[in-house]
């Protein structure tokens with residue numbers, strides 16, 4: 001299996017990928033209007049302020065929508081797998097894979113609570129996946 | 136642009152369509168352009184504006200022997216040609232040029248002379264979508280749909296009906312790639328691509344192209360074809376990443392573009408005789424009917440199931456068979472425009488009797504962009 005296609009961080013996104021490697025989901029919040037946003041950028045897409053801060057998100061989310069890809073990319077193995085979008089408790093949507101869960105519609109129920117889990121890859125990258133929340 | 140001040144005077148598709156292994160991408164642009172010039176009774180020397188997507192307008196102008204005073208390389212995916220029409224109408228109205236050639240050519244299936252796929256791993260999409268296994272549009276354009284079905288109370292069967300009714304239209308078009316009738320069961324039993332999408336809910340992958348020529352309504356009077364006037368236009372963009380759509384149940388770009396076009400045209404929905412909604416996948420006509428305001432949210436599926444968009448219905452939709460059954464080279468918007476022009480010239484294979492106003496509504500990327508062109512054959 002070819003090695004997984006991985007992100008190449010840029011100066012504007014480095015904090016996010018550093019956070020993933022350290023096991024923390026990092027989001028950004030505007031100091032002016034309090035808007036929370038993703039993906040990372042050094043200004044607020046709502047009010048255009050450069051006064052923004054990085055903070056630790058809860059890692060909690062709801063399963064918002066998904067497909068189950070029956071023709072996986074060569075680096076994703078041969079079994080059907082989810083390509084999902086979760087809605088983070090803090091507001092933004094994020095693409096991910098739902099893991100530690102059968103990859104079948106009966107087990108992937110919209111609006112079910114999920115939580116982040118980080119999976120170490122090559123080259124110092126960890127990817128943020130989500131699994132069904134416990135309890 | 137003043138409504139009806141600019142007209143389509145040349146329109147044509149490539150000579151062949153479907154599988155064309157002996158023509159490269161730029162060759163498809165040129166074949167469509169030459170057919171459109173012949174249709175309009177013009178040659179390269181009569182054209183002073185160029186627009187295209189996929190290749191650069193520099194390549195197009197040089198290859199065709201055109202010396203333009205206007206060049207538009209807007210590339211926002213499959214609806215780029217709607218934006219080209221909009222920009223060309225404004226340019227002609229403002230004297231930037233007189234006559235604009237807009238071309239599309241894509242070797243989607245055979246990939247002769249085509250650029251490789253792929254995105255930089257440092258782009259936002261490369262960082263925040265590619266690592267999770269997205270491949271081609273069937274795994275991206277489809278991601279919002281389960282949320283949409285849930286919110287609207289629609290089902291997989293509703294998606295299947297879109298494909299079934301469009302195939303009925305395709306059967307009337309000899310150039311359509313897929314003409315054999317299909318049933319809802321056929322669609323729901325076709326191979327699974329990406330749950331909940333099955334093969335027959337996804338567009339074709341073919342080779343082909345098309346071209347349009349626009350000029351002022353004054354000049355159009357002396358041209359060989361019945362002029363098709365530009366009545367209203369709209370465009371917008373939302374996000375390059377489908378995961379970042381503001382709302383998975385409605386396209387902001389569709390709403391903004393559609394509203395702008397309707398306002399400029401000064402028409403109401405009941406004035407529309409014929410509609411094209413870019414259907415790369417079966418959910419797009421549902422989103423389009425709602426976001427353009429033809430249906431209330433939650434009523435589009437029933438509208439289609441009740442045959443309002445089918446042969447004999449009150450709003451004939453995707454009368455060439457659409458991207459699902461007619462052809463889809465990758466950037467289908469050009470073919471939607473071609474069918475609108477044919478319907479208003481009265482030369483369509485599945486002609487809507489007495490059609491006076493047609494809308495071609497396009498999508499680019501995965502809900503990334505949109506363009507809407509409203510045309511009429513009445514001066």
Ligand SMILES: [Zn+2]
Nearest residue numbers: 030033044047
């Ligand atoms: Zn702000």
